Each structure stands twice: as structure tokens, then as C-alpha cells.
Amino acid sequence: MPKRADLSDTFCPVGRSAELLGDRAVLLILRDLFFGRRRFEAIAANTGLGPQLVSARLKLLEGEGVVERHAYQERPLRHEYRLTDKGKDLFGVLYAMRGWAERWAYREGETGGGPAMRYVHRACGADVGTATVCPGCGDLLGYGDLKGEPSPALRAEQARRAAS
Amino acid sequence: MPKRADLSDTFCPVGRSAELLGDRAVLLILRDLFFGRRRFEAIAANTGLGPQLVSARLKLLEGEGVVERHAYQERPLRHEYRLTDKGKDLFGVLYAMRGWAERWAYREGETGGGPAMRYVHRACGADVGTATVCPGCGDLLGYGDLKGEPSPALRAEQARRAAS
DNA sequence: CACAGTAACTATGATAATCATAGTGACAAG
DNA sequence: CTTGTCACTATGATTATCATAGTTACTGTG
Numbered sequence: 001m002p003k004r005a006d007l008s009d010t011f012c013p014v015g016r017s018a019e020l021l022g023d024r025a026v027l028l029i030l031r032d033l034f035f036g037r038r039r040f041e042a043i044a045a046n047t048g049l050g051p052q053l054v055s056a057r058l059k060l061l062e063g064e065g066v067v068e069r070h071a072y073q074e075r076p077l078r079h080e081y082r083l084t085d086k087g088k089d090l091f092g093v094l095y096a097m098r099g100w101a102e103r104w105a106y107r108e109g110e111t112g113g114g115p116a117m118r119y120v121h122r123a124c125g126a127d128v129g130t131a132t133v134c135p136g137c138g139d140l141l142g143y144g145d146l147k148g149e150p151s152p153a154l155r156a157e158q159a160r161r162a163a164s
Numbered sequence: 165m166p167k168r169a170d171l172s173d174t175f176c177p178v179g180r181s182a183e184l185l186g187d188r189a190v191l192l193i194l195r196d197l198f199f200g201r202r203r204f205e206a207i208a209a210n211t212g213l214g215p216q217l218v219s220a221r222l223k224l225l226e227g228e229g230v231v232e233r234h235a236y237q238e239r240p241l242r243h244e245y246r247l248t249d250k251g252k253d254l255f256g257v258l259y260a261m262r263g264w265a266e267r268w269a270y271r272e273g274e275t276g277g278g279p280a281m282r283y284v285h286r287a288c289g290a291d292v293g294t295a296t297v298c299p300g301c302g303d304l305l306g307y308g309d310l311k312g313e314p315s316p317a318l319r320a321e322q323a324r325r326a327a328s
Numbered sequence: 329c330a331c332a333g334t335a336a337c338t339a340t341g342a343t344a345a346t347c348a349t350a351g352t353g354a355c356a357a358g
Numbered sequence: 359c360t361t362g363t364c365a366c367t368a369t370g371a372t373t374a375t376c377a378t379a380g381t382t383a384c385t386g387t388g
Contacts, residue, residue: 004188004345004375005212011318013280014195014258023345024168024186031178040365048169050347051366058233076355078364084270092296093264096256097185101177103307104250116177132256132296133304140297154175161233168346168374180383214376215337240384242335301354 010091020064021093025049030083030090033067034143038080046161064088091143092132099130111151118149184228185257189213189221195258197231197251198307202244210325230254255307256296263294275315280311 007019020026028047028061040113044054061067066087072080083090102115119128126136134141149160150158171183184190192211201207208218222245225231230251236244247254266279283292286309290300298305314322 007188007192011275011280011315011321012195013262013269015192016265016269017261018188018191018195022186022188022191024171024182027182027186028171028179030181031176041363044365050349052368053346053364056345076353076364089264089267092260093257096260097181098177100254100257101180103253105177105180111175116175151175157175205334208336214378215375217338217375219337220374240335240382242384 017093018068020060021090023057025053026061027094027097029054029057029061030066030079030087031094033083033087034091034094035148040079040081042162043081045086045164046158048161061087088143089118095132102130103141111153114149114151116154118151119146120149121145184230185225185254187221189217190225191220191258191261193218193225194230194247194251197245197247198255198258199312202246204243204245206326207245209328210322211327225251249295252307259296259305266294268323275317276316280315280318282315283310284313285309286311 007015009119010016019164025047028049032043032046036086037046040051040054040058041056043049044051047054047147049057058067058069062069062081064086065084068082069079070082072078098117102117115129119140120126121134121136121139123126123139124134124137128134128136128141128146132141134137139145165317171179174180189211192213193207196207196210199276201210204215204222205220207213207222208215209219213221222231222233226233226245228250229248232248234246236242244282262281266281270280284290285292285298285300285303285305287303288301289299290298292298292300292305292310296305297303303309
């Protein structure tokens, strides 16, 4: 490719987000970070992306202020990556993507009846489905309010990836 | 690039969406479709993407059932592209992206005070800000419930693009 | 009827991002 | 002192992307 078009100076807010989010690798890495995977190798293994790509994207995300590099031990010096507030606020986007996929991207019965990923409202225990407002208590849902439970099929897939 | 990794068979719903949405061009084209731009040339001009890329992505979106090709006149035969229900349901994702960008992606005063894109709830007239639930009447917000008003700066940018 | 114009594309070639694979540096454990 | 772990960096083949130009099929104007 030639240098890809720069969208960071457009006034369109979707364009500005697309500059960062219009990239498979970024999306997959963010997903893993929201899932609690903070370490380089864990992210590389689960996403299936090469270390070079993971490295480049984490640097990009750090530069955008979406992710922070944090040393979790000295000797040997090791780093992990954490979402900043700006990063955590991307939850709405990923959650919307997940909702759309649950409604449209699976063949009949592929997930064995339920959603591929179930979300429960911590405060009231209700299954929220793909809603942005809790169907049980009416609260607005954000990152931290929800507890995700992968379906058996998804859990098996993650285990397979972690092994190789 | 070598063939890009295929995510369409993962059980992770974010992965499945990322297969389609993890692409700048797709995101920009969807934005334009939501904005009411249905014609090939209009989309190519406003996104700044080359006709080859626009063509390829529209075919992809059509194949995914997100977009429909529709002849709007015979002699000369001309087509336009419309969002299907599956496509319209992506509004939540684009709206979440816009919300995040409005909150985080602009420098102080860059938009002249207000948001780059203002959304008003048609039913009650309230400015919804970046909320998913109307702050005026409490209704859930979806595509069709909202009326978008680009800021002067964004409007000027779009006019500039349409001209060239 | 010839000619410019418009919409929706397709063709071509240069450039650069991606993947797969292998290798590096710093340390710990056995 | 060899093996193992983690977090990367280096290399080379492949291919998607961009910019530009060209094509097809018509319409409207002089």
C-alpha cells in the first residue's frame, strides 16, 4: 500500500475514530485488554497476531493515550498493558460490535442456543442480552457494570489458542 | 500483505464484527450510507477513497447482506446502495464511535464549543449529547430516532470534498 | 449527428503494510 | 551451564492500497 489516508484531521467524529478503530489488529487487542489479558504474549497468542504487529499496535495505542505500559516486575523487567480512562471509554464501541454480531453474525444454532458471550448486570443479576440499558433494573450499562461469561464453544476456542 | 487473517469462524462476537468493521474504508462508507449518501460517486468523493476501493468494499458489504444494490433508473442503468436491516443495525456501532470521538478526539475549542456533530431526538427535540438514552425523555435511541446536524466546520469540509 | 458530460466502474503500476518464521537480550530455575 | 520464559526485533515474501488513467453506456446541447 501507499501510505494510508490520514483521517486524524477530519472534523467527522466517525472518521477520527476510524483512524484508530478501522484496523483488525487494534480491535482484537482492545478486546483482549477488556477481557483482562494484559501481557504481551497472552495477547499475541489469543489474537493470533504476530509479535511484530502486536508490538506496533500497542505502541500506537500507547501514543494515542488509550493504553499505558506498566512494569509489573523488576528483574527481569517485564511490562504489561492497561487501558487508560480514554481506553476504557471505548467499551461502548466494542459492546455495540458484540451486540450486532450476536444478532446477525451467527448461523442458526451455531452457539448452541444462547449468545456466544453472555453478559450479566452485576448490580441486579439480570442477563442483559445485547441491550445498553439493563432490562432488569433500567440502569445504564458501562464497563465494570457487566460480567461476561463466554459460552462453552468460545471458552474452548480460547483454551486452544492459549495452548499453541 | 499476505492474506489477512480470517476471523469469520471465531466464536468471539467482537472478532466476527472486526472481520467486517476492522477496516477504514468500510467504516467510512457505512458512515456515508447512514448519512444518506447512496450513490457511488458521492461516496467516493466524500470519503476520499479511490473508486477501486469503494467498488471492492461495496461488493463486500453486499455479500455480507449489509447493503443492497438498487437500480434507481433504467436507461442509462444506474445503481445506488442502501443499507439493509442488518446494515441499519450497525448504527449503534457508528454512534458509539462518534460518541467516543466527541469525548476524546478533539483538541480544546477545535469544534468551536459544541460537538462536531449534534444529534437531536426527533420525538422530544432534546439534544442527546453522546448518550444512548435520551436525556430529555428517557427513550432508547436508535437509527431513525435521531436527527444529525453537522457543525459549520464539518459542513464546510463536506462541501469542499463534494466540489473536488 | 458530433461532441462534451455524467455515473459507475475497471486496469495498471508503485508503494508499503502484513504474515510467517527465526532470532535476540535479560534474567530465573534446575 | 543448559533450558525456559517473556517481551520483543529482524528478515523476506506476499498482497492490499493509492493515484492516475481508461472504459462503457448513455444523455443533453449545439
